[in-house]
Amino acid sequence: MVITGHxxxxxxxxxxxxxxxxxRIPxxxxxxxxxEKLNGASxxxxxxxxxxxxxASVVFIVAQACFGNTIIAVLLSMAASILLTGAFHEDGFADSCDGFGGGWQPxxxxxxxxxSRIGTYGAAGLIMMLALKTSALYAASSTTALVSALLWGHIVxxxxxxxxxxxxxYVSGEGKSKPLATAMPLSHCLLAGLPLIPVLLFCELPALIPLLIALLTFRIGFAFYLRRRIGGYTGDALGMAQQVTEIIIYLSFLM
Known part of the structure; x- marks a missing residue:
């Protein structure tokens, strides 16, 4: 296939x-x-x-050099990523905690x-999620390990x-968290994984097996849960999937 300038x-x-x-980048x-373009953005x-x-990695490295304190560098790195994304995924995670925690019927x-208001489940979930991220990144064995965890976490x-x-x-009924596309061909999903190739080149496959098993288990289990609870996915549910996956990856780097 010829790739043209167009x-x-x-x-x-x-x-x-x-x-x-x-x-929030303009x-x-x-x-x-x-x-058609909108549907392909995912x-x-x-x-x-x-x-x-x-x-997030650059902010961590600079903060670590300036302050010589890992926990401060981790918090500033997390703050930078949250500011950059406008807490987009965190918002979906909190809404999902409230919805799944407080609702019984779909x-x-x-x-x-x-x-848009945050409830008890959402507040508790956010606190626990941010605490787990902070603790896992702080416990990283080295700057290289922390940067690798960030790359894996945000991409995967x-x-x-x-x-x-x-x-x-896709289950309708949401507001601002509606995804750009409501369906994706498998070929596009595979294409979406290309940014992971440079990261994989510097990893040993045997060390990845426990992580891959954990991710696959969560992927299958959460899909089953979404089908059973609401009959599909919502934009907020995708935000929850992103945040939980990120935590799973950070924790796996400590094993």
Whole structure:
């Protein structure tokens, strides 16, 4: 297949749609916008994750050099990633905690998720999630291990979250957390994983087996849970999947 300048420009515009959706980085308006482009933006979510991981890593390294304190560097790194993304995934995680924790019937779960106010489950979940991230990153054996964890965490978690677009149905009823696309071909999902290749080149496969087993177990288990509880996925549920996957990866780097 011949890659023309027009195709490259089109893919760049689709990437900018993904960047503008997942971060607070201002992007130029697309003069040739279309729903087809919008539906294709999800395949660039892991690439945006690579950008977020890069910013978080640089902030950690600079803060560590300036203050000589690991916990401060970790907190500043996390703050930078949250500011960059506008706490987008954290918001979905909190809404999901409230919805799944406070609702029994699918319609109740969706109604609670749509409420912008944070409840007890959401607040408790956010505190525990941020504490686990901070503790896991602080316990990293070296700066190299921490940066590797950030790269894996931000890229793989977004790849796993968009994989639910392949085999689950989108459940309507949400507001701001509605995903860019509601379905994704398997080929696009595989393409979305390309940013992980440079990271894989510096890893030993046997060491990855426990992590891959843990991620696959969560992927299958959470898909089953979503089908049973609400009949599919929501944008907030994808945010929860991203955050939980990120924690699983950070914890796996301590084993």
């Amino acid at each position: 195709k490259i420009q089109r893919e760049w515009q689709i990437f900018l749609l993904a960047l503008g959706f997942l971060t 992007v130029p308006a697309d003069p040739c916008y279309s729903d 395949r660039y979510f892991p690439l945006v994750g690579l950008l977020v991981a890069g910013v 319609e109740d779960v969706l109604r609670i998720m749509k409420d 978690s977004r790849w796993l979250s968009v994989s639910y677009l392949v085999d689950l149905n």
